[in-house]
Every structure is written in C-alpha cells, then in structure tokens.
Amino acid sequence: MRLELDAVSKRYGSTTALDSVSLSVDDGEFFTLVGPSGCGKTTTLRCIAGFESPTEGTVRFDGESMVGVAPESRGVGVVFQNYALFPHLSVGENVAYGLRFTDPPGGGSRDERVAELLDLVDLAGFEDRDPDSLSGGQQQRVALARALAPGPDLLLLDEPMSALDARLRDRLRRQVKRIQSDLGVTTVYVTHDQSEALAVSDRVAVLNGGRVEQVGQPRELYRRPRTRFVAEFLGENNVLDGVVESRPETGGIRVGVGDAVFTLAEGRRVLGEAGSRAGAGDELTFCVRPEQLRVGAGTNKIRGTVVDTEFQGATTRVRLDWGGTELVVAVEDGGEQSDAGFEVGTTLEVGFAPASAHVVE
Amino acid sequence: MSRASASVRRVARALEQRLLTLVAALTAVVLLVLFYYPVATVFADAVLVDGRLTIEPIAAVLTSEFYLVDIIWFTAKQAFYSTLASLALGLPAAWLFARFEFRGRETLRSLTILPFVMPSIMVAIGFVATFGRNGTLNRALSLVGLPPVELLFTLEAIVVAHAFYNAPLVARVVTAAWESVDARTVETARSLGANPRRAFRDVVLPQLLPSIGVGATLTFIFTFASFPIVLALGGFQLATIEVFVYSRVRDLAYAEAASLAVVETAVSITLTAVYLRYEAGQRSAGGAANPLPRRSVLPADWTPKSALRTVGIAGYALVVGLVFVVPVASMVLASVTGGDGGLTLANYAFLAERQATGASFQVKPLPAILNSLGFAAGTLVVAVPMGVTMAVLTTRRYRGRGLIDVLSMAPFAVSGIVVGLGLLRGLVFGVDVLGTRIRVTGAIAIVAAHAVGAYPFVTRNVAPLFARLDGRLVESARSLGATRTRALVDIELPLVWTGVVAGAAFAVAISIGEFDSTIILAEGAGSYTMPVAVERFLGRRLGPATAMGCLLLLVTSASFLVVDRFGGRWGEL
Numbered sequence: 001m002r003l004e005l006d007a008v009s010k011r012y013g014s015t016t017a018l019d020s021v022s023l024s025v026d027d028g029e030f031f032t033l034v035g036p037s038g039c040g041k042t043t044t045l046r047c048i049a050g051f052e053s054p055t056e057g058t059v060r061f062d063g064e065s066m067v068g069v070a071p072e073s074r075g076v077g078v079v080f081q082n083y084a085l086f087p088h089l090s091v092g093e094n095v096a097y098g099l100r101f102t103d104p105p106g107g108g109s110r111d112e113r114v115a116e117l118l119d120l121v122d123l124a125g126f127e128d129r130d131p132d133s134l135s136g137g138q139q140q141r142v143a144l145a146r147a148l149a150p151g152p153d154l155l156l157l158d159e160p161m162s163a164l165d166a167r168l169r170d171r172l173r174r175q176v177k178r179i180q181s182d183l184g185v186t187t188v189y190v191t192h193d194q195s196e197a198l199a200v201s202d203r204v205a206v207l208n209g210g211r212v213e214q215v216g217q218p219r220e221l222y223r224r225p226r227t228r229f230v231a232e233f234l235g236e237n238n239v240l241d242g243v244v245e246s247r248p249e250t251g252g253i254r255v256g257v258g259d260a261v262f263t264l265a266e267g268r269r270v271l272g273e274a275g276s277r278a279g280a281g282d283e284l285t286f287c288v289r290p291e292q293l294r295v296g297a298g299t300n301k302i303r304g305t306v307v308d309t310e311f312q313g314a315t316t317r318v319r320l321d322w323g324g325t326e327l328v329v330a331v332e333d334g335g336e337q338s339d340a341g342f343e344v345g346t347t348l349e350v351g352f353a354p355a356s357a358h359v360v361e
Numbered sequence: 362m363s364r365a366s367a368s369v370r371r372v373a374r375a376l377e378q379r380l381l382t383l384v385a386a387l388t389a390v391v392l393l394v395l396f397y398y399p400v401a402t403v404f405a406d407a408v409l410v411d412g413r414l415t416i417e418p419i420a421a422v423l424t425s426e427f428y429l430v431d432i433i434w435f436t437a438k439q440a441f442y443s444t445l446a447s448l449a450l451g452l453p454a455a456w457l458f459a460r461f462e463f464r465g466r467e468t469l470r471s472l473t474i475l476p477f478v479m480p481s482i483m484v485a486i487g488f489v490a491t492f493g494r495n496g497t498l499n500r501a502l503s504l505v506g507l508p509p510v511e512l513l514f515t516l517e518a519i520v521v522a523h524a525f526y527n528a529p530l531v532a533r534v535v536t537a538a539w540e541s542v543d544a545r546t547v548e549t550a551r552s553l554g555a556n557p558r559r560a561f562r563d564v565v566l567p568q569l570l571p572s573i574g575v576g577a578t579l580t581f582i583f584t585f586a587s588f589p590i591v592l593a594l595g596g597f598q599l600a601t602i603e604v605f606v607y608s609r610v611r612d613l614a615y616a617e618a619a620s621l622a623v624v625e626t627a628v629s630i631t632l633t634a635v636y637l638r639y640e641a642g643q644r645s646a647g648g649a650a651n652p653l654p655r656r657s658v659l660p661a662d663w664t665p666k667s668a669l670r671t672v673g674i675a676g677y678a679l680v681v682g683l684v685f686v687v688p689v690a691s692m693v694l695a696s697v698t699g700g701d702g703g704l705t706l707a708n709y710a711f712l713a714e715r716q717a718t719g720a721s722f723q724v725k726p727l728p729a730i731l732n733s734l735g736f737a738a739g740t741l742v743v744a745v746p747m748g749v750t751m752a753v754l755t756t757r758r759y760r761g762r763g764l765i766d767v768l769s770m771a772p773f774a775v776s777g778i779v780v781g782l783g784l785l786r787g788l789v790f791g792v793d794v795l796g797t798r799i800r801v802t803g804a805i806a807i808v809a810a811h812a813v814g815a816y817p818f819v820t821r822n823v824a825p826l827f828a829r830l831d832g833r834l835v836e837s838a839r840s841l842g843a844t845r846t847r848a849l850v851d852i853e854l855p856l857v858w859t860g861v862v863a864g865a866a867f868a869v870a871i872s873i874g875e876f877d878s879t880i881i882l883a884e885g886a887g888s889y890t891m892p893v894a895v896e897r898f899l900g901r902r903l904g905p906a907t908a909m910g911c912l913l914l915l916v917t918s919a920s921f922l923v924v925d926r927f928g929g930r931w932g933e934l
Contacts, residue, residue: 072840077840098842
C-alpha cells in the first residue's frame with residue numbers, strides 16, 4: 001500500500017505540532033521517522049493511524065483520502081512503545097483480537113492464524129500465557145504479532161524498542177526488519193535513536209520542530225546532510241562556519257575558517273546546492289565526519305590540543321580544542337602502542353581531504 | 362455479502378460509533394426527569410409566593426433567630442463535632458493499617474466498608490438500644506452498681522453514632538493514601554538530615570492531607586444532612602435542618618420547608634465542590650511501588666516507648682470494639698428481650714403474627730422485605746448503567762467537564778427528603794404536559810429516588826479505574842478494527858469490572874437502606890420498605906423495631922455479599 005502525506009499540519013491551540021509535512025512511502029518500504037523529542041514524529045504517526053485528525057492537509061492510502069475515516073476502518077496495525085497488551089486476555093487472545101472484525105487472511109481458522117504469527121515472532125506455543133508473565137522483549141513480539149494478524153496494509157511502530165536494553169534492541173530490530181521484508185508490508189517506524197534509523201530503514205525522514213528537514217536513504221542522509229540539524233543529528237559531526245575566499249579556475253572552493261583556509265572539492269556531492277552557488281565573500285557552512293579527520297594525513301590540516309578521549313572499543317573518540325572550537329576525531333583502535341599519542345594536553349595534527357567535506361545550508 | 366446486509370452492517374456500525382453519545386444523552390434526560398425537575402418544583406416553593414418571584418421565604422429563614430441558632434447553627438455544630446470524632450476515631454486506624462502488620466489486617470480492612478453501607482435507621486436503632494433507658498449501657502452500669510444515665514436525646518449520642526458511620530470511611534481513604542507514599546521520598550529526606558518526625562511532617566503528611574480533606578469533607582456533608590440518626594437519637598428537641606424540613610413537610614408548610622432545603626443545599630453543594638477538589642488532588646490510589654514498611658504490632662523489644670505505644674493501640678482497639686460491636690449487639694440483644702427483661706422470641710413472634718393477621722393498613726414484615734428487594738433490583742438496573750456512563754464521561758477531557766462533574770454529583774448534595782417530595786408532587790401526583798396528565802406510580806418514583814441517590818457511588822467506584830486505564834489499550838483495539846463502543850465493551854469494561862461490581866453492591870445496599878426519600882413516597886401501607894417499617898414500629902415499643910432491624914441487617918449484608926460474589930465470578934468468565 002502506498003502512503004502519502006499531503007502538506008499535513010496539526011495545531012493544538014497556539015502550538016504547531018506539524019507544519020506542512022509532505023511524505024510518500026512506497027509499497028513494501030520500511031520508512032523511518034526520526035528526530036528529537038517533540039519533533040512531531042509521534043503526532044505524524046497518530047494522524048496516519050487516525051487517532052488524530054490533521055488540521056490541514058490530507059493523508060492518503062493508495063491515493064484515497066483518509067479524512068473522516070475512523071481508525072478501525074483504516075486497516076493499520078500499530079505497535080506502541082509500551083506494547084499495550086490487553087492484560088485481561090491471554091497471549092493467544094491478544095493476537096486473535098483483530099480477527100474478531102475480519103476473516104483471517106489467506107483462509108484458514110483463527111487458531112491457525114494465531115499459531116502462524118506466534119511462530120513468525122519465535123513465540124510458538126505461547127497462546128495460553130499471561131501477558132504479565134512475559135519479558136519486555138516477548139511482550140513486544142506479541143504486540144507485533146497482534147498487529148500483523150489481521151493482515152494490515154500498513155504497519156506503524158512507535159518507538160517499540162525504547163523500553164528494552166541495548167543488546168535486545170539490536171536483536172529485535174533485525175527480527176522486525178526480517179519479518180517486514182518477508183511479508184512485504186509497508187511500514188512506518190518512529191524512533192529518536194538515529195543509529196537505529198540508519199540501520200534498518202529503506203528511507204529515513206528527519207523531523208525537527210514539526211517540519212521535515214530531509215528525506216532520503218540512510219547513506220545519503222549520513223554522507224550528504226542537507227541542513228546543519230541533520231548533519232549534527234545523525235551521528236557525530238564537525239560543523240564549521242566559514243567565509244568563501246575564492247573560487248579558483250581549477251575548481252573547488254577555498255573557504256576561510258578563522259585563521260585557516262581549507263580547500264573543498266568541486267562537484268555536487270561535496271558542495272551541494274548552497275556550495276555550488278556561493279561566491280567570494282559569501283558565508284559557507286560545511287561539515288566533516290569524525291572518521292574523515294585522519295591523524296597526520298589529508299591536505300586540509302588542523303592542529304589542535306587533546307581535551308578528552310573516550311574509548312569505545314573499535315574506535316576512540318578524541319576531542320580536540322582548535323582555537324576555541326571543539327572537534328571530534330574518530331580514531332581506529334591501534335592497540336596499546338597508539339594510546340600514548342592521545343593523552344590530554346597533547347598537540348595533535350589531523351587533516352581531511354577536499355572531497356571528504358560536505359556543505360550544508 | 363448481499364447489498365441489504367451490507368447496509369444493515371453499515372447502519373449498525375454508525376449507531377455503534379455514536380452509542381456513547383446516545384447513552385450520555387439518555388442519562389442526561391433520565392437525570393433531568395427524575396432529579397432536576399422534581400427538585401426544582403420543591404425549590405420553586407422557596408422563591409415563588411402566589412405566583413410571583415420573591416426571596417421572602419428564604420430571607421425569613423435566614424433572619425429568624427430560631428432557624429439560625431437553634432436549627433442551622435446546631436446542624437453545623439453537630440456536623441463539626443461529628444467530623445472531629447470521625448477523624449479522631451478513623452485516623453489511628455489508618456495509621457495501624459498502613460504501618461503495622463497484624464493477624465486479620467486484610468479482613469478488617471475489607472470490613473471497613475460495612476458501616477457505611479448499613480442502613481442509617483438500623484444504626485440509629487442500635488444506638489437507641491445501647492443508650493436507651495433500658496439499653497445495654499444502663500444495664501451494664503446497673504450490673505456494677507452505678508446509676509443509669511440519660512444519653513438518649515443528647516448531642517453526644519448523635520456524635521458517636523455519626524462516628525460509627527464515618528470513621529471507617531476516613532480510615533479507608535487515608536490508608537489508601539498512606540500506602541501510596543513512596544518510601545524512597547522519606548529515605549531521601551532522612552539522608553538529607555531530617556529526623557523521623559521531621560520526615561513525617563515534611564514528606565508524608567503533605568501527601569496525606571488531600572485524603573484527610575476528602576474524609577473530613579465527606580463526613581461533614583453526610584452529617585450535615587443526616588436524618589434518621591438525628592431523628593431517632595435527638596427527637597425534635599435536637600433537630601437538624603433535615604429533621605426540621607421533614608417536620609415542616611409533614612405540617613404542609615412547603616414554603617418554609619423549601620427555604621430550609623435551599624439553605625441546606627447551598628451549603629452541601631459548596632462542600633461537594635470542595636470535596637471534588639480534594640479528590641482530584643489525591644494521587645491515584647494504586648499503591649506505591651515502594652510503600653512505607655510495616656512492622657509488627659507487638660514490638661520486637663520492649664522499651665518504655667514501645668510498651669506505651671502497644672498499650673495505646675490496645676486501648677484504641679477496645680474503643681473501636683465498643684463503638685462498632687456494641688450497637689449491633691445491643692440491637693440483636695434487644696430483639697430477643699421481652700418487656701420484663703428476660704430472653705424471649707416474642708418480638709419475632711409479633712412480626713410473624715402481624716404478617717399473618719395484620720390489617721391491610723398495618724405494616725407487615727414480608728411485604729417490607731419483598732419491596733426492599735424489588736426496589737433494590739430496580740435500582741441496580743438503573744443506577745449501574747447511569748453510574749458507568751457518568752464515569753466514562755467524567756474521565757475524558759473536554760470543555761465543560763468540571764461542570765458535568767458537579768452536576769452529576771448534585772444528588773449527593775441535595776436532601777433525600779427534597780428528592781422524595783419533589784418526586785411525589787412532581788411525578789406521582791402527576792404533571793400536566795400539553796394537556797395530558799403524566800403520572801408515575803409510587804413504586805417507580807421510589808426506584809427513581811433510590812437510583813438517583815445510588816449512582817454517584819457507582820461513578821465514584823468506577824471512575825478512578827477508568828482514569829488509570831492506559832489510553833493505548835483502546836487505541837490498539839481500534840487499530841485492530843474495533844469501534845469505540847466495541848473497544849469499551851471488549852477492553853475497558855472488563856478492566857474496570859471490579860469497580861462496577863463494588864459500585865453495584867453499594868447501589869443495592871444504599872437502596873435497601875434508603876430512608877429519607879422513601880418515607881415521603883411510601884404513602885399508605887402499600888409500598889413501604891424495611892427501613893420505613895422499622896421507623897413505624899419504633900413508635901410503640903423497642904422490641905418489634907429491633908427485630909425488624911435485625912432482619913434489615915441480615916437482608917442488607919446478604920444482598921451486599923451476593924452482588925459482590927456473583928459479580929466477581931461473572932467478571933472472571
């Protein structure tokens with residue numbers, strides 16, 4: 001089922017929760033809405049499910065407007081953050097609830113469908129269990145099975161992993177993705193965890209303050225963020241504000257940041273819209289990922305003082321003070337020999353290639 | 362699927378989606394017809410003299426020294442003392458329930474609901490049997506050689522009887538609040554330097570105050586409008602507003618009665634609003650994840666302090682035993698005591714004889730019992746759906762909800778006598794609507810009066826459970842295909858069922874014990890109930906009245922338990 005949001009706005013009195021949000025989700029796509037708390041992602045989900053009505057704009061399922069259509073008539077499966085399992089019904093009865101209003105898809109009996117779904121989420125034989133007796137991860141899988149049992153055209157998940165510990169989260173995330181792609185059901189996933197968003201989605205929409213900042217595939221968003229917000233929200237980033245010095249004939253841009261001058265490569269990938277149009281004297285903001293700042297390499301050089309290091313296993317996050325600006329460098333772990341070079345107070349020279357930067361608006 | 366059945370499905374679905382609105386509208390209409398209209402006709406007498414609007418009758422009441430001092434002031438005074446006594450008797454019990462462990466704690470805790478659902482006339486009889494000239498108190502005194510005391514028709518007797526009723530209520534409400542105090546807040550205060558007394562004052566007490574406010578306000582409201590207890594224990598010498606309204610009604614002085622009722626209602630409504638405010642301030646009584654620890658009632662090691670405390674607790678237990686057991690025991694004892702003071706079944710024999718050979722205008726026990734049960738069943742059918750609807754409506758957020766809250770609790774604040782009178786004159790005597798006279802039988806009016814008095818208790822039992830329900834449960838059900846009504850039936854009702862059952866048991870007990878309205882409406886010997894029968898017998902000798910009172914106690918307890926059990930089992934299906 002193809003989902004479209006057509007300039008959807010939602011206002012509560014004087015507060016605007018959604019400001020003209022337009023999105024489209026293709027049939028079978030795993031689409032994620034990501035953003036900080038209060039950005040409007042849950043509101044968007046609720047408008048899609050029909051629990052809220054947009055103040056302006058239209059939600060369309062396969063081109064049909066959903067204005068005035070009650071939630072129970074939309075064919076949408078929802079999994080909430082706290083799972084909302086019916087405490088007075090058994091696991092099997094929970095999963096079977098939606099089948100009271102529609103026939104099990106694909107023929108077959110209700111019991112068969114329940115068993116099929118519990119098997120799908122690796123909870124075979126749990127029909128008679130009491131929801132309260134299950135662990136968080138098990139409850140979440142029951143909630144998923146319940147939402148999928150009636151064979152919905154659209155699956156909505158509202159931060160389903162936030163109540164689980166990190167290990168479990170990773171495992172369940174992969175399981176949900178696998179189930180989704182096996183069934184081919186259009187899915188909208190809401191989360192505040194940007195790493196989760198990048199890991200499982202076909203496409204991601206970054207929301208901020210009720211507006212869509214950028215939509216695209218995870219790699220594209222990570223490598224070519226369009227705005228400062230997206231650059232800083234998805235992973236760590238070094239965002240530098242500068243002024244364009246000149247545009248040499250050989251191509252590229254020379255940007256002055258403080259006392260230093262950096263060269264950025266020519267081309268859309270690096271310069272984007274804003275960079276391509278910029279002329280001498282214009283302000284320009286660009287970002288460089290921590291992993292693109294190489295120690296002792298790269299033509300654009302930076303010398304800074306180490307103020308902090310954070311050992312994270314495979315990489316170490318080194319924070320540098322560069323003339324008042326804090327930069328983050330991601331260094332691959334090189335074993336005990338390399339520890340000495342990054343003590344607090346050491347002077348460190350890092351650099352980045354002209355093609356490793358990205359201009360943001 | 363055929364076209365016809367598809368459109369039937371669609372219509373049914375549309376109806377289902379609007380069902381809640383329909384039921385709400387129906388409830389509003391029922392309330393209007395059975396409560397607001399009758400009450401308005403009575404209040405009209407306070408402001409309409411010979412067809413013109415005037416405040417003369419009310420002004421006359423408010424400027425009369427007799428009314429102001431002897432009646433209104435006395436009513437407030439006895440209510441105040443009763444509230445103090447109820448707090449004094451109830452708060453220690455809350456302390457014991459919340460902070461101590463002892464055998465039978467849970468059972469005693471459940472029993473605290475009983476005094477409140479006992480018919481007030483039965484409580485009155487019990488205290489008459491205790492404090493009367495030949496009552497158990499005087500008998501006990503004579504056994505030890507002390508002279509008899511005249512405690513009947515005194516303020517003290519009224520206050521003690523009121524404490525019987527309301528102290529358990531205070532204990533329940535405050536215990537629930539105490540148990541929802543998070544122990545970690547107290548531990549934090551201690552770690553920051555507060556000693557135990559300080560920690561209690563700064564951390565625990567503020568969390569208990571709303572519940573104490575609820576208990577005190579409710580007690581004041583109930584005792585302010587108290588009727589049978591004051592009637593039996595005070596006579597007409599110590600009259601409260603309600604008793605006087607009754608006497609004025611009996612003398613057909615409707616303007617005066619109405620004016621008094623207006624003043625009384627003004628006070629009660631104000632206090633009801635205060636009560637609702639306190640209730641809102643209470644944290645939902647779900648029990649804290651970390652309640653304060655409980656220790657054994659018998660101290661582990663005997664220090665002077667712990668010994669003193671144990672003696673205090675024992676003394677308190679004795680007082681409680683006396684206050685709660687003695688009246689009931691006295692009533693039972695009096696029912697098997699003959700005029701000569703010896704044990705006899707003559708009183709019950711009298712009842713049986715009256716049943717067999719009594720004249721049609723005389724009060725007979727069997728019709729009284731059957732009527733009481735019949736009216737209780739009717740009350741159940743009307744009050745439970747109304748109460749549940751109100752609970753659903755008052756837990757949703759929407760404009761004007763505060764007003765709906767007060768309007769739905771209005772029956773709480775209005776005198777039962779006024780309701781009875783209004784129903785009598787408004788509906789039983791009939792009202793002309795567009796040329797036709799609309800009349801309602803006395804029996805229906807009685808069920809109406811009972812239902813109106815009972816449904817606020819259903820609401821108050823169900824609403825907190827609704828409020829605690831996770832909204833996501835209904836949304837999950839709807840996303841799976843259930844209409845709003847279906848979600849209510851499949852998901853919400855089963856989860857609030859315990860509240861519905863408790864409310865239903867309340868409604869039955871309140872109906873069986875209802876006195877104020879019934880005594881007005883039960884004209885003639887036809888539709889009287891057990892409480893009315895008790896009062897009628899009271900005039901003559903104590904014996905038959907106490908025998909009837911024992912029957913009343915039996916029937917009330919049995920009905921309460923049956924509804925509780927039956928409802929509970931049905932809920933598990």
